[in-house]
Amino acid sequence: MLRSLPDARSHALDLGCGSDHLVRQLTSCFEAVTGVDSDPAIIQDVAVPANTRLLVSEALAVQERADLITLLAVLHHLPLRSALEHVADLLNPGGRFLCVGLARPRSLMDWAWAVGNVVANPLIGLIT
Template identity: 45%
Template sequence: MTRPLKRFLRALDRFHAERPWDHNAHYHPWILRQLPARFGSALDIGCGSGDLVRSLAVRGGTVRGVDSDAGIVERARKLTPPELPVSYAVGDAVKELPPGPYDVITCVAVLHHLPFREALEVFAERLAPGGTLVVVGCAREESAADYAYGLASLPANVVMALVRNKGRKVVRPASMTAPVRAPDMGFARIAGEARALLPGARLRRGLFWRYTLVWRKP
């Protein structure tokens, strides 16, 4: 890596550290568009501070959020109005997942923290027949297509940071305080294994270093 490129990347890191915005929350409206207008029950895996849970509750009969971080779950409870049909649980996203079945299961930027195949098998088991699984995930950059999406995300990321923060320096929101882990699977492998486990699943690369998966259980 050349010295000018290193300086550019350091400057970019400083810029985003001062003007953070939530890449995961950016996908929340897209997630809602993949779901029925009304559904009975939903489960958000890795719910964090509960932003998506509260959005799901507007359209669902009951919504449950689960996260392994007891502190962030307590914050989610405090941020959630008592009139919403929402509950939260602390637990492992695979071994301690609340029993279903659920009409909707969502999982945002969590799957790369979990054993991939086991997690998808458990999600599928908890999903009701006809239910919808929506995943927004992170993949390791490996192919030319991966790097192309990553490069396209750089200028878009700067624009979004300026627009969402109105050009100002801001404090990192609670929704962005979860531990970060680099993904160890590339998109091609993720897509191949997911389609084998979930026949008919739709996977797409997306901007901001994310991919999407939508599966409707027969």
């Protein structure tokens, strides 16, 4: 993910940040970083750098605009269409959405999507 950051680096938003590992890595690359998780137990008492804050919230309730929005092993927990529309609404022009999914393919459509990604992801990596 860190190799695919956008040029604009004012604000990064990690939806479903969990124990904040990615948030910590992003703090050296962005002016401000917000990590969001719906489970307060995961992010309570976590010390973060000055340019970082952690919020307890549902991912689809967040209203902050950002140059980078990440979903690391989170998208399969959300309603796909509304999650992607929400991310598109929050993303600043020229911003980037980075997602890593971990859901197992279950339907023919899931398998088609997985096969397409096997081909597309390396190509996307070459052009970014």
